[in-house]
Amino acid sequence: MSAQPQATPAAEDEVVDLCRELIRFDTSNPGDGTGPGERAAAEYVVGLLQDVGLEPELFESEPGRASVVVRVEGADSSRPALVVHGHLDVVPAHAPDWSVDPFAAEVRDGLVWGRGAVDMKDMDAMVLSVVRQMVRAGRRPARDLVVAMFADEEAGGRLGAGWAVDHRPELFHGATEAISEVGGFSVDVAGQRVYLLQTAEKGLGWLRLVATGRAGHGSQVHTDNAVVHLAEAVARIGRHPWPVQLTPTVRALLEGVAELTGLRFDPEDPASLDALVDALGPASRFVGATLRHSTNPTRLAAGYKENVVPGSATAAVDGRFLPGLSQEFDEQVAALAGPHVRVEDIVRDTGLEVPFEGALVDAMVAAVTAEDPGAQVLPYMLSGGTDNKALSRLGITGYGFAPLRLPPDLDFAGMFHGVDERVPVDALRFGTRVLDRLLSTC
CATH class of the missing domain: 3.30.70.360 (Alpha-Beta Plaits)
Known part of the structure; x- marks a missing residue:
């Protein structure tokens, strides 16, 4: 009797494990050149992508300051490509201030705890799990994807996205739009769940x-x-x-x-x-x-x-x-x-601001509301910055879209660079479903 083929694992079944593994790499970036660098985490990412047959490229701007980029062929490669990017570095964590080891990636009370849990190894894990699942299942995204995991975002990106834009612009050939961190998360407004899509910074x-x-x-x-x-x-x-x-x-x-x-x-x-x-x-x-x-x-x-x-x-x-x-x-x-x-x-x-309209915005809104019917989506401006700044120099329009359905009482903004950074397990699983819908349709 022949063996039955194994079902392709869903992205949401591995996203939590991937997030925890990424957190366990101490990629602290104090901005003065003394951090451990991103090389070990970047090599882990390369292995995850190679495991499903992709051919990522790892490159360094300086020894240990590593980024990874891979192009995933879409169903319609004649369309402009979409950049889906994250960063592998994190701000330092002063362990005595924390309730847990900031690099142990413990799961407590239904949340993953650790430095980078929201900024932004959660999104990194969602992207990697969705891309891996698509390739394993033989599905293609709607258009070509340029998946990038950059170094050095927490120090302004000079050795990460900025370096890639200046020295390897061909990696982003044909790309016109991008999505990354600090958008797509939910807040409670007068009892109504609202997702904030970042259209400016x-x-x-x-x-x-x-x-x-x-x-x-x-x-x-x-x-x-x-x-x-x-x-x-x-x-x-x-x-x-x-x-x-x-x-x-x-x-x-x-x-x-x-x-x-x-x-x-x-x-x-x-x-x-x-x-x-x-x-x-x-x-x-x-x-x-x-x-x-x-x-x-x-x-x-x-x-x-x-x-x-x-x-x-x-x-x-x-x-x-x-x-x-x-x-x-x-x-x-x-x-x-x-x-x-x-x-x-x-x-x-530079500061960035783009309209809250167009096919990509419509697709992001549709992906969220398909998983959370009745929710509202509004634009907002980020007070900080992202690697979309660097990509804008190539004419790439960037949005913040790391979709997370959050409990109303979670101080999500306080998690960024804060003590006891953590993200709900359910939010990670929700985000992978939304991201899968988006990349399959946009």
């Missing part, structure tokens, strides 16, 4: 403030003191009340929340806007920062001895500007810094 301006003055003995009178110049500039920049400026994405989101809640939407009334943001629950952390530019001082450095007035002093500022408004942001920061302080870029990257 703020620009990035990590800034160095350099103050100069006259050096000298600390016992003397100093009217030209670099430390004083710097302190005053830092205070002005950190306390500046940036005005509200609603981009099309943010306006559409707040109008949608107003319709669901019955709250008033008045773009001229800050209290009205605050109430709408608060109605988004834990997601308000992301959304509240997208109504205006922001400048948060993060580092200070000056002097070398208590009785010596230094000739210079420096500070760092995490600046985030609204898409299309970088020039006005820069001009205002320079004015706030004052004549004794020079403003320099540490890291600079």
Whole structure:
């Protein structure tokens, strides 16, 4: 009697295990070149893809800083390709602050715990499980996919997506759209489940403030003191009340929340806007920062001895500007810094905003609502940034779509770079089903 062929395992049957295995690779990226790198995790990804007959390419921008890219042939290769990308690095985790070992990937109370559980080894696992299942089953995605797992996103992507775009642009030939992290997750709005699809992200301006003055003995009178110049500039920049400026994405989101809640939407009334943001629950952390530019001082450095007035002093500022408004942001920061302080870029990257419309958006909405009938989908802007910034230099339009159906009381926004990062097992399984639908139809 001949053996019966084994059924092809569903993506949702292996996504949790893949997520846990990825978390167990410590790919911490402190941004100063001292981390362990992504090489071991990248080799694991290569093995997963080779296991189903794909031919991925692993490349390094620097020793140990590894990314993986593979092209999956679609049913209609004449159509523009879709980039589906994640990153393999994570921010560092201070283990004594955690309830669990941040790299043990424990499952507790129906959640996977560990650094990267939401940022973004959950999405990495969903992508890998769906692609593996498709290939094993002999199914093709609707169009060619460029599946990429990048290094270095947590430090701005210079050694990951940015390097790939600059040195290996042929890997993305024919691609016009992309999906990645920090979108497609659910929030509860007035008892209605709403999925936030990321159609915009703020620009990035990590800034160095350099103050100069006259050096000298600390016992003397100093009217030209670099430390004083710097302190005053830092205070002005950190306390500046940036005005509200609603981009099309943010306006559409707040109008949608107003319709669901019955709250008033008045773009001229800050209290009205605050109430709408608060109605988004834990997601308000992301959304509240997208109504205006922001400048948060993060580092200070000056002097070398208590009785010596230094000739210079420096500070760092995490600046985030609204898409299309970088020039006005820069001009205002320079004015706030004052004549004794020079403003320099540490890291600079573009803001992005695309319309909440088109075939890909329709397909994402349809994939979510097919798995969660009656749910609503609204656009939103991410206050941080993703590797879609780098891909935009190739003319690729990027969205945030890592679909997760979450419990209303989970502080999802607080999980990003936070302590006790975790993701529900059910959310991972839900996400694989949604992603499979999307890649099969879009």
